[in-house]
Amino acid sequence: MSETAIAHSVDWNEPARLRGIARRHRRDLRLKAIGAGALGLAALMLLILVGSLVYNGALAFQQTHVTLEFEISADHVDPAKPEAGNYRAITRDAVFRLFPDVTGRTQQRDLANLISNGVQYDLRDRVVADPSLIGSTLTLDVLVSDPYDQLAKGAIDRATPAENRRLGDAEIAWFDRLDAEGRISKPLNLGLILNADSRFPEQAGLAGALWGSFYALMVCFLLSFPIGIAAAVYLEEFAPKNRLTDLIEININNLAAVPSVVFGLLALAVFLGWFGLPRSSPLVGGMTLALMTLPTIIIATRAAVKAVPPSIREAALGVGASKHQVVLDHVLPLAMPGILTGTIIGMAQALGETAPLLLIGMNAFITQAPDSVMSPATALPTQIFIWADSPERGFVSRTSAAICVLLVFLIAMNSLAVLLRKRFERRW
Amino acid sequence: MIGYLFLLILVAAIAGYVVNRQAARSQAFGSGARFHSLPGFHGAYALLLTGLPAFLFVLVWLTFEGPIVDAVVMASLPAEGVAGLDAGKLSLIEAEVKSIAAGNVFGEPEPWKFAAAEYYTSLRGTFRAALWISVLLVCGIGLYIARRRVAADFRARHRVEEITSWIMIACAGVAILVTAGIIASLIYESVRFFERVPVAEFLFGLNWEPQIPLREDQIAGAGAFGWLPVFLGTIVITVVALVVAVPIGLLSAIYLNEFASARVRSIGKPVLEILAGVPTVVYGFFAILVVAPAIRGAGAAAGIDVSPNTALAAGGVMGIMLIPFISSFADDALSAVPRSLRDGSLALGATRGETMTKVLFPAAIPGIVGGVLLAVSRAIGETMIVVMAAGLIATLTINPLDSVTTVTVQIVTLLIGDSEFDNPKTLAAFALGLMLFIVTLALNVLALRVVRKYRELYD
Known part of the structure; x- marks a missing residue:
């Protein structure tokens, strides 16, 4: 058979051959197009993901305020005990004065809901801080409550029938009147960063979550960085090849793939159950995250240490340094950029980790920022989870905004890692 | 102090x-x-x-x-x-x-x-x-x-x-300690669970109603602890995720590896890396904010009754999360095929596409299978997306348009806000955790074996 095949010469310009080649090339193009399409689809999904979050979150970076005059009369506030004053009445009066035509009890109650519930406490804090305000009239920009905030941002459609809308016609008319009087303003929403959590969307902010995440990450870093480096250096430079070190290596590789929720179960049973550490505390959160970050740091450190050429070690040993001195004075400094890059990436992963923190109770409702690693707190991702679960309309944009804040942190950390790698990593 | x-x-x-x-x-x-x-x-x-x-x-x-x-x-x-x-x-x-x-x-x-x-x-x-x-x-x-x-x-x-x-x-011993801690705590609490609920009922029961009677004489609240419907729900969501992730991940890896120009590569790779770096809680919110309403809208337009927490939404978004995972594994596996195989195929006159589908891809299959197995393990253990987007009630169904629950969802919902480990309800979470640990561990070990075998083949 082979002889005939060789003897028979092939005419490549035969029409059937040409068609065959064209078909093969078409098939080639098709595969290329499908591949490009798949990659494009992945990019499109990323675009939709980021786009929808930015689009929704943009609303929360502004907050609607209304300018009101508060008459702090001595009738409502006793100068001897400013903290016990009737600030609720003062705030209500400030709103009612603008609408003398609204008299009915239910109508007045609706009208009082125009401003946020937190305004009275804000007013109280100001007067307690400066009792000389009693008797004067204070002009302040204060928060409007969430439905009006949504209205001002166009998130409530005026065209929907009144019974399906969160605000009635009368309420919208009140708001429009205030707007026409120039009392409505929409400044940058600093409360999103400066306030702690609240049940009222217009007051809720991320301060508690940011501090909680900061403390947890600090604990995580302080534990996982030294332990990770020590473990990696031992395994890479000192460990004899035996069953024990094999076991450690298998363990590290498996830990990297254990589901995060299992670490949460471990923390719940061991840290909270057996050691009795405080629930919801950044300390426990950080310890849990440290266990999860450890494999990442160990693997990165080992790669960085392995990349240091043996000639450096031999040179140092040759001039009389001990093995420990070689590692501490030469190998580690040279490997440090790689180690730091791996650590930052591990920290970024820890910052976004949610499930284990839920199990140790870092999803509690806490209205003040934590003041130490022992006090109850939330973290950025768990705060996102809490807000995503809240039914109020205002929390949808807050959640998106919180995600944007989280993503900004992650992008900053990853860029720093890339920068470190580009600037300092040496190739031999 | x-x-x-x-x-x-x-x-x-x-x-x-x-x-x-x-x-x-x-x-x-x-x-x-x-x-x-x-x-x-x-x-x-x-x-x-x-x-x-x-x-x-x-x-x-x-x-x-x-x-x-x-x-x-x-x-x-x-x-x-x-x-x-x-x-x-x-x-x-x-x-x-x-x-x-x-x-x-x-x-x-x-x-x-x-x-x-x-x-x-x-x-x-x-x-x-x-x-x-x-x-x-x-x-x-x-x-x-x-x-x-x-x-x-x-x-x-x-x-x-x-x-x-x-x-x-x-x-270095901390790593062993952590593994030992995980195994010890899971087994200890699971044994306490199995003292209250028989092992056979947990492993083979078809009902999952994790309740405990509030009063001694309350019969209706006795609850049932059969994990099969929960596991089935996990599998349904995992399958949906793989249906999304495997084709897109593999095809983008093939494209990046064989066809893409250097410029497309320099854009495409970071895009996939960013997808991999997005925290899962963000994917979860994306699922309830965008994907679930879109599926419900599409269902309504087609006249199909779609439940609010479909397995499709949770699984689909999980699929997006797994795309970079699969594509990076496939890319590595394709790059690890020896240059001589590629050159030989091209020298015989095969097109690039034919080289890819007939030579490189079959040679890389063990590595790709390892990656897919790891992706399955990730999907089974993934928590936040399903906690936010999947349902809470365990139903025996394989319809992706129904609401299903998963092992991880049950663990989280059973344990949120509860710290006393003295009733079957909270202990059940540890039993589920033990099963989750065993299943994912088995998958990981299997995947590593497949990948290692394959490496030995070409080294």
């Missing part, structure tokens, strides 16, 4: 370093003797001897202080207050006494609880004072011993290196 204690130990250790180094220096200078070790090593020896024992001492003390104080206070309670109470009631009393001690008094507790709280506060104070004194003592003894050993022939460097070696071994 404890922070200051660690600060004290740090300061003492640094002081030890300075003192000893100075001592070694002045001795060497004064006597002119040749020291075996540099002054810095004498300092480091003092640093370790001052700091390390004190540090370990504090850790051990803190581990045992809480339980001992609790036990002493509970033993001191008057007999008439606690006679005949079960463990649950006793722990309630303990919590109440502690909250009184912390200054939070609710209602009107009995006077003996106030007395207990006072005793608790004073006992804690005593323990803390004792801790401070002991730490100072331990630091002092360490420093004294180290200082006395400063001498020309003392091999400080060897000692320091020996100690640091042991510290490094201990750090």
Whole structure:
């Protein structure tokens, strides 16, 4: 058979051959197009993901305020005990004065809901801080409550029938009147960063979550960085090849793939159950995250240490340094950029980790920022989870905004890692 | 408070370093003797001897202080207050006494609880004072011993290196400790669960209603703990995720590996890396904000009844999360195929596409399969997306348009806000966790084996 095949010469310009080649090339193009399409689809999904979050979150970076005059009369506030004053009445009066035509009890109650519930406490804090305000009239920009905030941002459609809308016609008319009087303003929403959590969307902010995440990450870093480096250096430079070190290596590789929720179960049973550490505390959160970050740091450190050429070690040993001195004075400094890059990436992963923190109770409702690693707190991702679960309309944009804040942190950390790698990593 | 204690130990250790180094220096200078070790090593020896024992001492003390104080206070309670109470009631009393001690008094507790709280506060104070004194003592003894050993022939460097070696071994051992901790805690709590619910019922039961009776005589609230419907739900969501992730991931890897220009590569790779870096809680919110309403809208337009928490939404978004995972594994596997195979195929006149589909891809299949197995393990263990986007009620169904629940969802919902491990409801979460750990571990081991076998083939 082979002889005939060789003897028979092939005419490549035969029409059937040409068609065959064209078909093969078409098939080639098709595969290329499908591949490009798949990659494009992945990019499109990323675009939709980021786009929808930015689009929704943009609303929360502004907050609607209304300018009101508060008459702090001595009738409502006793100068001897400013903290016990009737600030609720003062705030209500400030709103009612603008609408003398609204008299009915239910109508007045609706009208009082125009401003946020937190305004009275804000007013109280100001007067307690400066009792000389009693008797004067204070002009302040204060928060409007969430439905009006949504209205001002166009998130409530005026065209929907009144019974399906969160605000009635009368309420919208009140708001429009205030707007026409120039009392409505929409400044940058600093409360999103400066306030702690609240049940009222217009007051809720991320301060508690940011501090909680900061403390947890600090604990995580302080534990996982030294332990990770020590473990990696031992395994890479000192460990004899035996069953024990094999076991450690298998363990590290498996830990990297254990589901995060299992670490949460471990923390719940061991840290909270057996050691009795405080629930919801950044300390426990950080310890849990440290266990999860450890494999990442160990693997990165080992790669960085392995990349240091043996000639450096031999040179140092040759001039009389001990093995420990070689590692501490030469190998580690040279490997440090790689180690730091791996650590930052591990920290970024820890910052976004949610499930284990839920199990140790870092999803509690806490209205003040934590003041130490022992006090109850939330973290950025768990705060996102809490807000995503809240039914109020205002929390949808807050959640998106919180995600944007989280993503900004992650992008900053990853860029720093890339920068470190580009600037300092040496190739031999 | 404890922070200051660690600060004290740090300061003492640094002081030890300075003192000893100075001592070694002045001795060497004064006597002119040749020291075996540099002054810095004498300092480091003092640093370790001052700091390390004190540090370990504090850790051990803190581990045992809480339980001992609790036990002493509970033993001191008057007999008439606690006679005949079960463990649950006793722990309630303990919590109440502690909250009184912390200054939070609710209602009107009995006077003996106030007395207990006072005793608790004073006992804690005593323990803390004792801790401070002991730490100072331990630091002092360490420093004294180290200082006395400063001498020309003392091999400080060897000692320091020996100690640091042991510290490094201990750090490496943490990995074993963590695994052991995971296995021990899961098994311990699961055994307690299986004391209340038979193993066979858990493994083969077709009903999952994790409730506990609120009253003794409540029959309807008995609950059922068969994990099969929960596991089936996990599999449904995993399959949906793989249906999305495997084709897109593989095809983008093929494109990036074989066809893409350098410019497309430099854009495409970071896009996939960003997708991989997005936290899962963000994917979860994306699922409820965008994907679930879109699916519901599409279902309504097509006249199909779609439940609000479809497996399709949760699985689809999980698929997006897994795309970079699969594509990076496939890319690695394709790149690992020896150059000679590719060149040989091209030299025979095959097109690039034919080389890819007929030579490179089949050769890379073991590596790709390993990656897909790891992706399956990730999908089964993934928590936040399903907690936010999947359902809570376990139904025996394989319809992706229905609402299903998963193992991880059940673990989280059973444990949120509950810290007492004395009923089947909370313990069930640990049993589910054990199953999850076993399944993912098996998948990981299998995947690593497949990948390693394949590597040996070409190395």
